[in-house]
Amino acid sequence: MAKEVIKVANLEKYYQKRHVLHEINFSIHEGEVVTLLGPSGSGKSTLIRCLNGLEPYQKGDVIFNGEKVVPTEKNWQQIRQKIGMVFQSYDLFPNLTVLENILLGPVKVQHQSREEAKVNAERLLAQVGLQDYENVYPRQLSGGQKQRIAIVRALALKPELMLFDEVTASLDPEMVRGVLNIISNLAQDSNMTMIVVTHEMNFAQQIADRVLFLEDGHILEQTKGDQFFKQPQTDRAKAFLESMDF
Amino acid sequence: MAKEVIKVANLEKYYQKRHVLHEINFSIHEGEVVTLLGPSGSGKSTLIRCLNGLEPYQKGDVIFNGEKVVPTEKNWQQIRQKIGMVFQSYDLFPNLTVLENILLGPVKVQHQSREEAKVNAERLLAQVGLQDYENVYPRQLSGGQKQRIAIVRALALKPELMLFDEVTASLDPEMVRGVLNIISNLAQDSNMTMIVVTHEMNFAQQIADRVLFLEDGHILEQTKGDQFFKQPQTDRAKAFLESMDF
Amino acid sequence: MAHSGINVLFEGRNLIRLFGGLWTTIEIAAVALILGLILGVILGVLRTFQNRLLRVILRLYLEFFRIIPTVVLLFLFYYILPKQMGLNLLANEVATLVFALWTAAEMSDIVRGALISVPQHQRESGMAIGLSRWQLYRYVLIPQAVSLELPATINLVTRVIKTTSLLMLISVMDVINVGQQVVEANNQKYPTGVFWVYGIIFVMYFAIDYPLSWWAKRMDKKRLERANG
């Protein structure tokens, strides 16, 4: 069996008094694609933000590559280089060009040589069809383009795990497809390990090796991808799936 | 045949130099539901904003209830009382409670008595399942709830025509259904005349008596609802429909 | 030696007089603020109208009061008004007038800024339910603008209060002027009195302005938090 990239053990998370994640346990192996589904407010974003230390958690452990993460800012900073993350809002740095956005991590954080990093960046840009945009500033791009660049920026660090949090939620419907295609390719061709939060059920169905269904901060079920969509184990998940297509 | 509620004749619209609506012609009869479809930037929002005078147009006419609208701010203010409009962003007034939001138009604009207006408002609130929220401020509501209130606010003026501009675009997926259901009911049970801009193709298919397909400010086709989705007349519309489901 | 100096405050009626001066300061600031804020709201609303001429005039008004230092405004009004326009006011009235007009100018800009930063949607939603322009301002825009602008308004208030320190220059018996009298009258007995007198004036201003600034800051922070989450 492939190696365990990330494992979450008994994770508990509070926002002040509010208990938003309860006893979260799961692990993901190399090459596996997990989609996190669940109603709004169920804790999906919170969970994947815990996985790269953007949110502190109050109990339990994150084990990355077999090593328990001691949750200090310094440690997380190291680990984040191995975990790519893309958010809903296409958060390119507006003060930097596309290429500078992409190179910032590899050059300044990982101390790759600029030339090497640039070659890699250009290869990735070509993959998402944006090779001509390297010297452009983010404001000159459409939403879909920005989101593709944000994915490239995360990939440029050669992460071992990618986290996607509703990356198409703020895109125009016609732009959604391009971005989802890129993630599909990543899953299928590059065999990237990833956790994907999405509301696009067709897309989820297509890429998910496994589905984690969250409600109110509990993992209600963990099911193989094809099985979940055909016959979810819990009534709640069934209701959820029904509500998603009109 | 039912009476013509609104008719648009040779409408042309520019944003400064930019020509965004070209020779728009169509009319809508009482009880008819028209959906406006088209890619992002094709001019859907601009068009329906012209219909209640939120945007000035440079040529052509809007004929409401058989009378040509003389486009002064004063006239539009009169006409807007008969045309309800709901936007993508749930624009409740944050400084007013739900009930005050709803009563503002009937009481201050139409000078209905407060009691009468309140009875009507409560009936409408019950219809959308929010009878318990009248004294709540908008910030305490979820997106879906806000959008339902916004619809009630528009209905409270007893409009003869309702305009919906992507009213579910900024809602959480699970909330979309509730809002769309309300619009469906309005179309079917109340026989409301309406123009609906949406990206939810299933929904559009379900309610549309007729589809106007817009591209680059031109009406490319006007087709019966069921026919449009089965076999659109133009290739562009076909490509559009394909891109919309993943 | 420094310790004996503080007694200058407790000689005769010195302390009471200083508070009396402070009261004059507060009175002028308060009246000017009330008049200025009301006028400012009206002007701010007018500045969002489309009328070109009106906007140019109000803009000039704003720029005039913004560019001319307050000291200069005080002298202008104190000396020129009575001579050129035959309008003769007491020093306190001149001061109140100047501060009110200045407050109105600054306030009009704050109100205008807040009004145009009420999201366009709100304006359109109001129009869509048929509100007239006046109703739109009355029920939708002004109430929202007020909460947006409150921190800036409080900051303006603290600035006006601080600037009242200039009143001494046009012979208003404000706290600083009284302070000077006290310093002068007690000079021989308390050579370090000057430190204590100015010291207590310093503390007085701080005691008035600090709570206001703190309040403004807290509201700003709350608003930021609301905007971010």
Add this chain to the structure above:
Amino acid sequence: MGSWQIIQQSLPLFEKGFVLTLWLSFVGIIGSIIVGLICSLLKYFQVPVLGRLAAIYVEISRNTPLLVQLFFLYYAFPVFGFKLNAEMCGIVGLIFLGGSYMSEGFNGGFDGVSKTQVETGKAIGLSRLQLARYVVFPQGFTLSVPALAANIIFLIKETSIFTVIAIPELTNTALDLIGMYYRSNEYLFMLVIGYAIILIPLSIILTILEKRVRYGTFGN
């Protein structure tokens, strides 16, 4: 003597006052920006003791009038053997006041950088310092430009208060001439013109700059 003659005769004095106003403003503003920046950095990096001191300084400076600050520096401090000449007092006073205003301006800019930008930076593994260097500061500075511009104008106007410590800047010059020759109309006119010459062009330049910067920032 006609008004025009009066104006002409007093021109050289006003010129001197004008130059002095400009010079004091310039030094004061540069100093304020430096002090403000230091305070903001201390706050941003939450430097233990110094950060708190800076915060206390900012509150004291922001909430007391320049006039009283100057009186202290000029009249009260020498009592205890700490004496600066008038112009130094003016400059120190202006920097004391301006430092806090500038610091607030910078803070506003830094705080204005969106939380998601900071998180994105963290997500690609930037350290605290790198985050500041590549994300927060470049964006924060542009965001703070409008506040800084307003402060610059504010500080120039505040130099008029230097008149109370006998610095012969514009206002002092005018008031002095009025005291000697009683031609208040003419001298006040000159005074207003003097400030207008400095502030109108500056205000226009800053507005243009502000627009440019704003255009450059937003649009992501």
Add this chain to the structure above:
Amino acid sequence: LSGCGSSSKSSSSASSTNKGQSTMQQIKKRGTIRIAVFGDLPPYGWVNKQGQRVGYDLTLARQIAKDLKVKPKFVQVNANNRVDALNSNKVDLVLANFTVTPERKQVVDFASPYMKVSVGVVSPKTKPITKASQLQGKNLIVTKGTTAENYFTSKQPNVKLLKFDSKTQQFNALKNNRGAALADDNSYLYAWVKNQPKYTVGIKSIGPKQYIAPAVKKGNKSLLNYTNKEIKTLTDKGFFKKDYNSQLKPYFGKEVTPQDIIIK
């Protein structure tokens, strides 16, 4: 510029003075007379620690009001806005140590003088200034709008002047060594040094002998005539002698005699 002041014929000010003035009738009708006084100049016009306005000028002011059977209303002024206080009709009468000079005569009307004065220079005993020539290139402290300022500006252009708004400020500045010396009317320099043993009036008198007189707005004939009469009556009655003894004498050292100050 130095010539400007002495030769100025201030036509605009003079012409604008005819409107807006309070005649005797109006003052009587109003029941108050508005008088400009100093607030920080012991022993002439100042505020004691009880908060009362007292001093040589103030006693005179109250006497005038009393004889007019109206209430006095005091407006505190600084030296440089005494003229404008009259011209902009803020006050009816100035009793604020107002020295009669040719320039001032063109913009206000002076009544008969009630006091003699000339400019003196005070300096630290350790570094006394005894001749004007010692001041060359040094800082000399003055108050804006005083005869001292006027004298040094026009007659001693090589002396650098530090100009303040108020008496408080100027004396503080001297004590902080911001200038080598301070020039002002010699009589209150005497009063000041009496309590400041470290200082001495090194130059007792410089420039012409001058007089201090009440001033009214230019053209206010009725009040001017009245004031002239009043000064004469008071002089005859020995009022100023009494005033001197009660208000000034305690503040002056031995150097000063009543003959130096009051006019017989």
